[in-house]
Amino acid sequence: MNQRTQRIAVLGAGVMGVAITTLAIANGLPVTLVDVDETKLATAPGRVRKQLRMAALMGSAPKGRVAAIEVTTSVYDLVGVTAVIEAVTELPELKAKVLADVTAVTAPGTPVVTNTSAIPVDELASAVARPADLAGAHFMNPPYLIRTVEVIRGPRTGDAALSKVLDLLAAMDRESIVVADGPGFVINRVLQRMINEAARIVQEGVASPADVDALFRGCLGHRTGPLATADLIGLDNVADSLRVLRDRTGDDGYEPCALLLDKVAAGDHGRKTGRGFYDHGEVHP
Incomplete structure (x- = not known):
């Protein structure tokens, strides 16, 4: 080119x-x-x-x-x-x-x-x-x-x-x-389900976001854990992608969990708004 x-x-x-x-x-x-x-x-x-x-x-x-x-x-x-x-x-x-x-x-x-x-x-x-x-x-x-x-x-x-x-x-x-082709392709068919389950684990009080991500980094060698990744993607985008996957696969495991939806409704969308599963500080344009 x-x-x-x-x-x-x-x-x-x-x-x-x-x-x-x-x-x-x-x-x-x-x-x-x-x-x-x-x-x-x-x-x-x-x-x-x-x-x-x-x-x-x-x-x-x-x-x-x-x-x-x-x-x-x-x-x-x-x-x-x-x-x-x-x-x-x-x-x-x-x-x-x-x-x-x-x-x-x-x-x-x-x-x-x-x-x-x-x-x-x-x-x-x-x-x-x-x-x-x-x-x-x-x-x-x-x-x-x-x-x-x-x-x-x-x-x-x-x-x-x-x-x-x-x-x-x-x-x-x-x-x-x-x-x-197919809903979610490879990355998001796996990743969005993982993020949703990680958020549900936090919702149930099993572990904090920091501990969930530390386990993925320490035990599985991930650079970032699923919830830090979600904050980077944008929680509103995660919720939208989960709905697409739910509707097109019929798999209720992709139904966005309540904690994720609550954060989106509150405007806590992750890095781009300064707060998601983590506090990212003040956002500058």
């Missing part, structure tokens, strides 16, 4: 959209970031700069020229983009609408990537103008620190689209592992 001729659209200026934008521009790929929320858009460049500094401190920032970032509220500004990455909230109806809108203005053959956490790619493909152009790429948070990406090939994903998505991820210096 020739970075000089690329312009990527990232849909959604939330946690993942900004982080994916950071990853792309750090690797020399210019980005047009789209969101209907003008407040989020106004703060997005500052959040990207902060993450670029963090990536540099962690030794994961490439030593090349950082590409430009533009922001817009209109998908009509995306005519001519060479790839699209969708990273809006994990709500099926919202994702379907955003993907339908963007594929109406992009050229045939433009790869469109959904960063869905749990919604089957083929379900979203029914909403787009060209299902063969759609694939999934489940980035881990933060994507500029975690190199491996779970790539999902839907039943209607074309060979050309998959090849372009893999080339795009390679240009971002990511390692791709391609899996088949």
Whole structure:
């Protein structure tokens, strides 16, 4: 992929959209970031700069020229983009609408990537103008620190689209592992159930969040435990993903537990709000 001729659209200026934008521009790929929320858009460049500094401190920032970032509220500004990455909230109806809108203005053959956490790619493909152009790429948070990406090939994903998505991820210096479609794919089919059970253990008074996570780190070698991971993902996103998995698998084990729902209702969504299972201090835009 020739970075000089690329312009990527990232849909959604939330946690993942900004982080994916950071990853792309750090690797020399210019980005047009789209969101209907003008407040989020106004703060997005500052959040990207902060993450670029963090990536540099962690030794994961490439030593090349950082590409430009533009922001817009209109998908009509995306005519001519060479790839699209969708990273809006994990709500099926919202994702379907955003993907339908963007594929109406992009050229045939433009790869469109959904960063869905749990919604089957083929379900979203029914909403787009060209299902063969759609694939999934489940980035881990933060994507500029975690190199491996779970790539999902839907039943209607074309060979050309998959090849372009893999080339795009390679240009971002990511390692791709391609899996088949299905609710939650691999990572979240396992991880979200684990988070839910860990939250239920805390709810029942069996152990504190710190002790749950310490056991996973000390006994199983995890870098972070399930509840610290949940705070990083965002507890609202965890609850949304669990509902998707429950509805599409029929497995009641994915029903979000009461403690998780109580925290979401209280606005304690994890790192992005300053409090979740842990207290993360004051949040700055």
